[in-house]
Amino acid sequence: MFEFIRGRISQITPTFVVVDTGNIGYYINITLNTFSSIQSNGNSDDVKIYIHQVIREDAQLLFGFFDDLERQLFRQLITVSGIGPNTARMMLSSMNPDELTIAISSGDVDALKSIKGIGLKTAQRIIVELKDKLGTSPAQKELFAPSHNTIRDEALSALVMLGFSKKAVETVLNKELKKSTFANVEDLIKVSLKQL
Numbered sequence: 001m002f003e004f005i006r007g008r009i010s011q012i013t014p015t016f017v018v019v020d021t022g023n024i025g026y027y028i029n030i031t032l033n034t035f036s037s038i039q040s041n042g043n044s045d046d047v048k049i050y051i052h053q054v055i056r057e058d059a060q061l062l063f064g065f066f067d068d069l070e071r072q073l074f075r076q077l078i079t080v081s082g083i084g085p086n087t088a089r090m091m092l093s094s095m096n097p098d099e100l101t102i103a104i105s106s107g108d109v110d111a112l113k114s115i116k117g118i119g120l121k122t123a124q125r126i127i128v129e130l131k132d133k134l135g136t137s138p139a140q141k142e143l144f145a146p147s148h149n150t151i152r153d154e155a156l157s158a159l160v161m162l163g164f165s166k167k168a169v170e171t172v173l174n175k176e177l178k179k180s181t182f183a184n185v186e187d188l189i190k191v192s193l194k195q196l
Contacts, residue, residue: 028064032093037066040168
């Protein structure tokens with residue numbers, strides 16, 4: 001089983017990436033969330049993709065994720081009866097991991113039904129089987145426990161919850177905080193939103 005593949009991107013589309021490492025090109029199926037994270041990362045010569053391998057009678061498939069949290073959620077989704085790797089990938093392309101975790105944890109059937117290929121019964125099954133397993137994501141924990149966080153950490157959590165990639169947000173926040181100081185988190189978020 002592969003844990004991750006690290007190398008140079010030789011081709012990328014919203015649905016797959018080809019990573020060249022050791023003179024071998026690995027074709028890896030990806031989510032839109034991972035595609036956005038790779039694009040905002042900006043370094044196509046050294047990318048690390050976390051891997052989930054699916055071995056079937058007729059094919060060996062690689063599914064890749066920019067971070068391990070997304071891969072963990074993918075692995076939870078495919079444990080649900082009726083959810084295969086491609087459906088799980090579609091779910092993680094329709095919503096980012098935090099949005100999907102919130103939808104499942106709060107029992108939001110309508111949000112899940114809005115994803116292509118997910119009907120009422122499947123949405124209910126996902127909620128029943130995963131609600132207690134998922135708990136609260138790290139981004140949610142940071143967002144709902146702001147008393148210990150700096151303004152930067154609060155802004156980072158809020159912007160990630162809004163769907164922006166963590167790498168892109170960190171870059172913008174660091175740039176803005178070098179330019180000036182902010183009295184509160186709202187001002188920092190407003191300025192950062194203009195850059196994202």
